[in-house]
Amino acid sequence: MVKICCIGAGYVGGPTMAVIALKCPHIEVAVVDISVPRINAWNSDQLPIYEPGLEDIVKQCRGKNLFFSTDVEKHVREADIVFVSVNTPTKTTGLGAGKAADLTYWESAARMIADVSASDKIVVEKSTVPVKTAEAIEKILMHNSKGIKFQILSNPEFLAEGTAIADLFNPDRVLIGGRETPEGFNAVQTLKEVYANWVPEDQIITTNLWSAELSKLAANAFLAQRISSVNAMSALCESTGADVTQVAYAVGTDSRIGPKFLNASVGFGGSCFQKDILNLVYICQCNGLPEVAEYWKQVIKINDYQKNRFVNRIVSSMFNTVSNKKVAILGFAFKKDTGDTRETPAIDVCKGLLGDKAQISIYDPQVTEEQIQRDLAMKKFDWDHPLHLQPMSPTTVKQVSVKWDAYEATKDAHAVCVLTEWDEFKSLDYQKIFDNMQKPAFIFDGRNVLNVDKLREIGFIVYSIGKPLDAWLKDMPAFV
Numbered sequence: 396m397v398k399i400c401c402i403g404a405g406y407v408g409g410p411t412m413a414v415i416a417l418k419c420p421h422i423e424v425a426v427v428d429i430s431v432p433r434i435n436a437w438n439s440d441q442l443p444i445y446e447p448g449l450e451d452i453v454k455q456c457r458g459k460n461l462f463f464s465t466d467v468e469k470h471v472r473e474a475d476i477v478f479v480s481v482n483t484p485t486k487t488t489g490l491g492a493g494k495a496a497d498l499t500y501w502e503s504a505a506r507m508i509a510d511v512s513a514s515d516k517i518v519v520e521k522s523t524v525p526v527k528t529a530e531a532i533e534k535i536l537m538h539n540s541k542g543i544k545f546q547i548l549s550n551p552e553f554l555a556e557g558t559a560i561a562d563l564f565n566p567d568r569v570l571i572g573g574r575e576t577p578e579g580f581n582a583v584q585t586l587k588e589v590y591a592n593w594v595p596e597d598q599i600i601t602t603n604l605w606s607a608e609l610s611k612l613a614a615n616a617f618l619a620q621r622i623s624s625v626n627a628m629s630a631l632c633e634s635t636g637a638d639v640t641q642v643a644y645a646v647g648t649d650s651r652i653g654p655k656f657l658n659a660s661v662g663f664g665g666s667c668f669q670k671d672i673l674n675l676v677y678i679c680q681c682n683g684l685p686e687v688a689e690y691w692k693q694v695i696k697i698n699d700y701q702k703n704r705f706v707n708r709i710v711s712s713m714f715n716t717v718s719n720k721k722v723a724i725l726g727f728a729f730k731k732d733t734g735d736t737r738e739t740p741a742i743d744v745c746k747g748l749l750g751d752k753a754q755i756s757i758y759d760p761q762v763t764e765e766q767i768q769r770d771l772a773m774k775k776f777d778w779d780h781p782l783h784l785q786p787m788s789p790t791t792v793k794q795v796s797v798k799w800d801a802y803e804a805t806k807d808a809h810a811v812c813v814l815t816e817w818d819e820f821k822s823l824d825y826q827k828i829f830d831n832m833q834k835p836a837f838i839f840d841g842r843n844v845l846n847v848d849k850l851r852e853i854g855f856i857v858y859s860i861g862k863p864l865d866a867w868l869k870d871m872p873a874f875v
């Protein structure tokens with residue numbers, strides 16, 4: 396029986412390996428991690444991550460051909476194929492701080508593989524890594540090996556959170572990069588055969604190592620660029636009376652552009668886009684391409700601008716101060732159908748409002764109070780380290796309260812901000828919410844999911860990203 400071991404039982408390692416186990420009953424899959432609580436959770440009824448459809452698959456395979464363990468060395472030693480899906484955070488200190496990828500966890504995983512291996516192995520980069528990482532990993536593995544042969548493959552993951560299982564079942568493509576040598580081609584073929592159990596062969600793309608590594612960074616940069624492009628247009632729409640939804644629709648019907656990923660928002664979040672673009676910018680700089688670096692950096696700058704613009708709009712609309720005013724936040728996760736808050740725009744919006752001394756009351760159906768407090772107290776980029784290595788926040792933010800009900804969160808509030816597009820926010824009883832709020836009652840829709848006309852009929856003053864402004868907001872200049 397072929398044995399696969401995946402180092403890193405996170406948002407990528409967990410779902411990816413669960414799907415491989417489901418689709419390949421003849422393969423034994425072990426997912427290992429240094430975090431004991433994470434592995435305990437994978438072995439319990441309360442999985443460590445929320446992802447629609449995941450629980451059913453884990454229940455079906457766990458204990459049969461899918462195992463979760465902290466015995467990292469044992470499973471690596473026994474495996475034929477080792478996936479590495481560990482954190483690759485942005486460096487916070489030293490050379491490349493604030494941009495470059497920190498490969499500490501990757502390097503320690505590679506050294507451990509070299510130390511414990513007693514047979515030839517294929518080592519697969521699943522984490523998103525800088526171009527040429529495979530070369531460095533190869534050196535670590537070869538240098539330490541005792542005649543053992545390692546083949547390195549790059550197999551970046553393209554799943555999006557909230558739709559991970561659907562994406563894994565039916566990927567647009569699977570990308571495998573390898574060395575262009577007979578051994579490299581064999582390794583690529585071996586991995587291809589795993590995916591071919593459920594992915595049509597013409598959707599399995601094979602390339603050289605560097606193309607696979609760079610394609611992942613490029614794909615995320617292109618996706619994020621679309622959002623920054625539509626968000627840049629949203630600012631112009633507000634100034635001109637155009638409606639960004641209409642503009643995006645008109646633009647997206649051009650088959651060369653396409654309709655997806657053109658929703659204006661308070662800004663993109665998530666663990667990948669910012670980190671991967673910063674990494675791309677750094678690689679461009681290191682390769683003597685400052686113009687290319689500057690081009691991609693602009694995608695992040697517009698995203699920061701959009702989050703600031705949103706906060707400024709709230710404050711300026713509310714007589715230029717939110718000091719001691721209660722602002723209800725609906726949604727804290729970086730997108731719907733996930734409890735993940737990594738780089739969520741809600742953190743920047745809340746910090747901006749707290750800077751203006753607001754009292755904040757938050758409701759999100761999937762995010763706990765402990766997580767929100769951690770996020771608001773944590774330094775930028777600290778979130779992307781294994782849980783037990785993250786600095787603990789010494790204090791909680793007192794002006795923040797977390798509620799388990801939208802009506803409770805919005806009670807007596809001066810304003811409501813929608814920051815995640817959870818479906819349930821569309822069908823709330825907004826008349827009831829309005830009746831229980833201070834007047835004038837404001838709603839700032841950062842996701843364009845609410846029925847603006849209906850809200851205005853009720854009596855709300857409404858701001859929606861990139862939509863024609865109502866009279867109140869026009870008279871209150873946003874200082875952007």
Ligand SMILES: NC(=O)c1ccc[n+]([C@@H]2O[C@H](COP(=O)([O-])OP(=O)(O)OC[C@H]3O[C@@H](n4cnc5c(N)ncnc54)[C@H](O)[C@@H]3O)[C@@H](O)[C@H]2O)c1
Nearest residue numbers: 403404405406407428429430481482483500522523552781
């Ligand atoms: N989250 C996504 O949607 C997504 C999608 C595609 C690619 N990626 C990339 O995949 C990688 C992992 O992302 P994630 O979201 O799964 O991160 P994560 O933080 O959820 O999981 C990483 C896990 O690796 C473990 N780990 C770290 N070092 C280890 C070691 N030496 N030995 C054993 N375990 C170790 C950590 O404890 C953690 O549980 C990153 O490079 C990310 O950029 C993420």
Ligand SMILES: O=c1ccn([C@@H]2O[C@H](COP(=O)(O)OP(=O)(O)O[C@H]3O[C@H](CO)[C@@H](O)[C@H](O)[C@H]3O)[C@@H](O)[C@H]2O)c(=O)[nH]1
Nearest residue numbers: 552553554555556622656657658660663664665667729730
């Ligand atoms: O039109 C859009 C689409 C998305 N977003 C926001 O963009 C962020 C990222 O969304 P999404 O890409 O759906 O989720 P991720 O899980 O971050 O997935 C991205 O990042 C992963 C990690 O690299 C890749 O594997 C995926 O292909 C890539 O879509 C979220 O805050 C969304 O709300 C918008 O504001 N407007």
